[in-house]
């Protein structure tokens with residue numbers, strides 16, 4: 497299948513590009529490199545440094561590359577910034593996505609895979625999270641993702657768009673061969689921050705609260721390997737042949753892991769101590785967030801291949817050890 501990977505120079509998108517190639521598909525990458533890295537995309541993969549909201553350019557790409565399906569990873573994803581600058585988030589995550597969708601529908605491309613998030617659930621009352629639980633985001637970032645989910649539902653009904661929205665938990669790790677990995681700037685994710693602290697390239701790791709009602713007092717999250725996430729995106733292809741398919745899946749391992757357990761895994765894998773300090777809780781951080789991914793398992797045959805946090809951290813370490821400063825340039 498010819499697949500347009502929007503945001504394919506970013507962390508998850510670039511891993512999905514490799515998985516698409518491994519599965520015999522033809523990825524084409526569109527990314528304006530606001531946060532992505534050209535070096536994360538194979539040299540011989542068609543690459544368009546375009547804004548996803550540019551309907552004229554996107555239309556040309558869809559036709560020229562004979563695109564059959566669009567995967568949409570591109571978004572701004574800094575929760576704090578979304579609170580202080582919601583305009584920026586609604587424009588990029590919702591308005592630009594509408595341009596992309598209008599262009600697709602106009603060009604007759606009606607298969608879509610969307611990166612949603614567990615942040616659409618807000619502060620849940622029960623764990624683990626199943627897809628039918630209430631969605632009540634507590635910040636504009638999560639709201640933009642829920643808005644797109646709702647737009648997609650109505651487009652499936654009205655225009656026969658077939659889509660899957662994957663609600664990721666915490667994407668983690670890197671390609672097993674160490675060729676690509678995680679490099680956000682600024683970085684806010686725990687595993688790269690802990691590795692960088694161990695490597696001495698960042699200040700000590702800040703732990704936000706150790707008085708939560710969890711076994712060791714730190715927050716519990718569900719870390720899912722980036723290649724496992726990518727494999728789900730491909731496993732859903734056959735389901736998207738049904739016009740108007742509207743599919744939602746949680747993607748996580750279902751195993752809650754605490755901040756202290758991540759630190760212990762990083763120390764074990766790197767053989768270095770993780771310098772750290774503990775501060776107060778951060779507003780809006782639920783004590784625990786983890787997935788019930790039974791639906792993805794049952795309907796897509798998706799099973800995460802990385803089930804231990806150490807195995808995930810090992811892949812992250814392989815990338816960071818070889819690239820302590822990340823990608824050399826955009």
Ligand SMILES: NC(=O)c1ccc[n+]([C@@H]2O[C@H](COP(=O)([O-])OP(=O)(O)OC[C@H]3O[C@@H](n4cnc5c(N)ncnc54)[C@H](O)[C@@H]3O)[C@@H](O)[C@H]2O)c1
Nearest residue numbers: 503505506507508528529530531532547548570571611667
């Ligand atoms: N990383 C996680 O743990 C996580 C968890 C839940 C959901 N998500 C979602 O998954 C997606 C991918 O996350 P990521 O960590 O790979 O992010 P990322 O920032 O590494 O990748 C996003 C890519 O999109 C590109 N982009 C942004 N706006 C664009 C635009 N207007 N036009 C063209 N390209 C644009 C950026 O340059 C970047 O390469 C995002 O939508 C994010 O909200 C990520």
